Amino acid sequence: MSVWFWILVACAAGFLTKLLGYLVPRKWLTNARIARVAGTLTIGLLASLTVANTLSTGQTLVLDARLGALAAAAIALWLRAPFLVVVVAGAAAAAGLRLLGAA
C-alpha cells in the first residue's frame, strides 16, 4: 500500500513540475543559474543511479556480474548502438557472466 502512495506522490510531483514550466513568468527562462542547476542535477542523479545499481546490494558494495554489464553497455554506447541494444547488451553480459559462474 505504501508503495502505491509513493508512486502517486511521484506522479503528482512530476506532473506539477512540468505544469509549473507553463505557468511561471517568462523571465524565469532567462535565469541561467536555475537552468544550470537543472542540468547538473540530471547528470549527477543519472551518474549516481548508474553506480548505485552497479555496485550496491543493500548497504554493502559488491563487485559482481553487474560490472560486466556496465562495461558491455559502455562499449555498445561507444559504438553508437541504439538505447534498446545497449540495454540488451547489459542484460546479456550479466546473464552470461552468471552462467560462467560469476556472482
Next chain:
Amino acid sequence: MPADLRHSPGVRVGLSVAVATGLYGISFGALAVASGLDVWQTAVLSLLLFSGGSQFAFIGVIAGGGGGAAAAGAAALLGIRNAVYGMQLNALLHPQGWRRFAAAQVTIDESLATSTGQTDPVEQKRGFWVAGVGIFVLWNAFTLIGAFAGDALGDPKRWGLDGAAVAAFLGLLWPRLRSREAAAIAVVCAMATVLAVPFVPPGVPILVAAVAAAGIGWFGFRHGPDGEGLEPDVDPYPDPRDRPGHRPGPPDAEAPR
C-alpha cells in the same frame, strides 16, 4: 506556407522519434516488475509520471532496496529539468486552455528536442504534438508488454535484468557527457554515492549525490558560456546521422565522444 501533413518535416521526425522512443518502454516495463513492482504499479508510472528518467529512477531506488520516499524524491528531482523544458515550450507554442495541461504531460526530452529541431513555428508545433502524443501512446503500450513479459520471465537475475538496469542508466547519462565539466560532475556524484552507500539506508546515496550536483550547479555558476551537455535540454540525437530535423549547434557538438 506550411507543408501539408504528409510532407511535414515536423510530423515525419515526430513519428520516427515516437517509434524509436516508444519501443524502449518495453525495457522499462520488464525492469519495473523485476524491481518488485506489480504490473499495475508499472503501468501507472508510465501513464501518470511519464518521464523516462524519473520512472527509471523510481524503480532503480526500489530495486536497490530503497524506500518509497527516497524513490519518489529521486524521481521528483530528476523531473526538475522538465520545468525548464515547459518554459521553453510555452514560449514557443503558447498552448491555451486544456491544451496546456496536455502539453505539460507530454513535455519530455524527446518532444522538446523534436520541436526545437524545427525552424518553422507550425512545424515546431506539429513536431511537439506528434512526438509527445506518439511517444505517450507507444511508451504505455510497450510498458505493458514489457511488464507482462518480465512477469513471465521469473528470476530477474537469471536473465541479467539487473545488468539491463545498469545499462539503461548509463544509456540515459551518456549523451550528456559532452564536456569535461559534465564528466567531472558525473565522477564526483558517482564517488559521493559509493562513499555514502555503507553509511545511509538504500536509496539515500542517490539523494546525497543530488545535493552534491545541485551544489556544483549553484555555486559553480559563472556568467558566460556553459560546458557542452550542461544545459538541461540536451539533444538526445547528438550524432548528426541520427538527428531528426536539424538543429544548428556549436561545431564541437559534432566532435566524437
